[in-house]
Amino acid sequence: MEWTGQVYADTPTVSARTYIDAPPERLWRYVSDIHLMPELSAELQRVEWLDGAAGPGTGNRFRGCNAHPALGDWETVSTIVDCEEPRRFAWAVGDPTHPMSVWRFTLHPQDAGTVLEQWAQLGPAPSGLSVAIAAMPDKEQKIVFVRLREFETGIRSNLAAIKNLAEREK
Template identity: 35%
Template sequence: MTAIAEPTARGQVTIDAPAEEVWAYISDPVRMADFASELESCRWLDGVSSATVGARFAGANRNGWRRWTTTCTVLECEPGHRFAYSVHTPFRTPISRWEYEIEETAGGCLVTESNYLQVPSWFIPFAIMITGEPDRVGLNKTNIASTLNNLKRHVEAS
């Protein structure tokens, strides 16, 4: 499937902390699971313990009683500025791309989280059955806002 030029969901938050500190959280999916709504836990794969381009991690996700896993591959990893990864399932590769951009501001940094859905139309009924979510775009927008606000509260309280 062709990559989507515009994100299907996006959110921003200003965090009163240095970009490098915020990037340390964003580039570690194991830590980010503490702030995300659907992501329950993560673990690095293949003996890797930090983000580098090509590194893989597994995510355990939940929505109500539904549970599913994904495998993700780091696509971009620019310390202090950018972190992006693709999401794969056993049924379709890739189905989604997530990106975080960090811009320094006078008092900290602006974080932008974007999602690019890449799910083909034939897979949507299966995705709804697996996740229980008929409005993936709407839920991703809500989850992005929640994740960014949770991250902001945590980082600023540290």
């Protein structure tokens, strides 16, 4: 990831993609399984469906419990904002109309496999990162850049793990 000089109000994004030798239909169960994500993430510790939901569907909500050495522990409620099997799975953290962040997996069929992309956006609503920015406003661009790099590292790790799981399944 290259330096962009973005600030939080820019709603900066980061993404990565990888080719996986598996059809989208096989990958769908990995990308839409919220219970798999804590196994892959250094930050997301556990999740649970809310409001009686038992699986993915637009409008379904889940709680996420997170931990970060610099940001501490916190919980969020996310709402699935796009769920088109086996093409897209996205959720907004916080208020879905004004989220703290948005996360999305997109599955693009290619040859006999799939190009899997994970994308994330910071903001526009205030988040835990906003506290750090308020404490050091002169370092906002660096704070945003470092957080995006953390997201990118996590995304690349997620994609590698999903690739490994799906390709072992053959």
